[in-house]
Amino acid sequence: MADPVLSLRDLRIWYGAERGAVRAVDGVSLDLLPGETVGLVGESGCGKSTLGRGVIGLLPAGAGHAGEVNYKGQNILELKPKRLRAMRGPELGMIFQEPMTRLNPLMKISDHFEEVLKIHEPKLSRKEARNRAMEALRGMGIPPTRYKQYPHEFSGGMRQRIMIALALVLRPAVVVADEPTTALDVLVEAQIIRILADLRRNFDTALLLITHNLGIVAEACDRVAVMYAGRVVEQGPAYDITTKPSHPYSRELLRSTISLSTTELHSIPGAPPDLVSPPPACRFHPRCPDAMQICAQQWPTTVATSPGRRSECWLHSKDQIPKGLDAPLEREALAAAEEA
Numbered sequence: 001m002a003d004p005v006l007s008l009r010d011l012r013i014w015y016g017a018e019r020g021a022v023r024a025v026d027g028v029s030l031d032l033l034p035g036e037t038v039g040l041v042g043e044s045g046c047g048k049s050t051l052g053r054g055v056i057g058l059l060p061a062g063a064g065h066a067g068e069v070n071y072k073g074q075n076i077l078e079l080k081p082k083r084l085r086a087m088r089g090p091e092l093g094m095i096f097q098e099p100m101t102r103l104n105p106l107m108k109i110s111d112h113f114e115e116v117l118k119i120h121e122p123k124l125s126r127k128e129a130r131n132r133a134m135e136a137l138r139g140m141g142i143p144p145t146r147y148k149q150y151p152h153e154f155s156g157g158m159r160q161r162i163m164i165a166l167a168l169v170l171r172p173a174v175v176v177a178d179e180p181t182t183a184l185d186v187l188v189e190a191q192i193i194r195i196l197a198d199l200r201r202n203f204d205t206a207l208l209l210i211t212h213n214l215g216i217v218a219e220a221c222d223r224v225a226v227m228y229a230g231r232v233v234e235q236g237p238a239y240d241i242t243t244k245p246s247h248p249y250s251r252e253l254l255r256s257t258i259s260l261s262t263t264e265l266h267s268i269p270g271a272p273p274d275l276v277s278p279p280p281a282c283r284f285h286p287r288c289p290d291a292m293q294i295c296a297q298q299w300p301t302t303v304a305t306s307p308g309r310r311s312e313c314w315l316h317s318k319d320q321i322p323k324g325l326d327a328p329l330e331r332e333a334l335a336a337a338e339e340a
């Protein structure tokens with residue numbers, strides 16, 4: 001297996017708040033291999049975007065961090081801002097959700113590409129830069145005849161494809177795509193996801209795809225990391241996790257996804273916890289249908305449930321649970337504890 005192009009080790013990111021720190025990412029370890037797409041899924045507010053920004057060192061001012069984001073033998077979180085800025089684009093790319101806010105309405109598409117290439121690849125001649133841009137656009141299904149047009153002359157789906165082409169024209173080693181297709185209709189979404197899959201194969205780009213849509217994960221990702229309350233609670237091959245989730249949270253998340261075979265709508269009871277003071281021990285225990293007494297008392301260890309697959313749940317290390325603590329957690333007891 002190839003060496004990872006990027007490795008997160010015990011990554012922690014928090015935001016200062018008056019009531020205490022919001023621990024948005026709280027001890028995440030994850031590898032990205034060259035050319036693979038890893039889907040990052042989880043309910044709103046669990047820390048996906050924060051993790052995605054941490055991966056390319058683009059954290060808001062005031063955010064604290066600890067742990068490592070290793071890229072080419074260096075922790076990018078420790079780099080000088082200038083060095084990091086120079087890496088962002090040619091080595092670490094990011095695709096955001098709303099293309100209109102990122103494309104300058106007064107600049108033609110050609111100007112956008114030529115500016116980016118001039119900054120990061122100054123040795124390219126104008127003609128070479130133009131050819132590179134055309135190639136990237138063609139890959140995204142945008143005809144070269146439209147190269148000199150302005151952003152408003154394109155549909156939302158096309159603008160998003162232009163943004164993706166702009167991120168990929170520099171052939172970065174790692175791209176973080178944060179909900180890149182959420183604002184688009186499903187057909188355009190499927191098309192973009194297919195094109196993204198082709199492109200990363202061609203350029204060996206590792207893609208971290210943040211999404212709410214588990215259907216996309218099953219279709220487009222090699223691996224998936226399921227996030228809950230700042231932690232990655234399960235990670236492994238996308239097919240295995242979307243067909244046979246081993247963490248109760250992944251299972252519940254999958255059950256609450258609408259698909260063609262959906263006969264009734266399921267929602268996970270309760271709400272995700274407050275990240276200022278999350279529940280002790282396993283953070284999912286107050287909502288978990290399988291919770292045992294140990295889950296409210298001790299942090300679960302991460303267990304390799306099969307090759308390449310890890311799950312942070314006591315269900316997978318039952319032999320280590322002290323006697324009696326494997327009894328089901330009583331819901332009434334839980335509610336009373338929460339009231340107190």
Ligand SMILES: Nc1ncnc2c1ncn2[C@@H]1O[C@H](COP(=O)(O)OP(=O)(O)OP(=O)(O)O)[C@@H](O)[C@H]1O
Nearest residue numbers: 015022024043044045046047048049050051060275
């Ligand atoms: N700049 C910020 N300052 C303070 N708190 C923030 C900031 N950005 C995010 N947060 C908080 O950090 C937590 C994680 O947010 P984040 O946006 O990373 O989650 P998410 O899983 O990407 O959510 P969504 O799917 O809704 O985008 C939330 O509690 C959020 O309110």
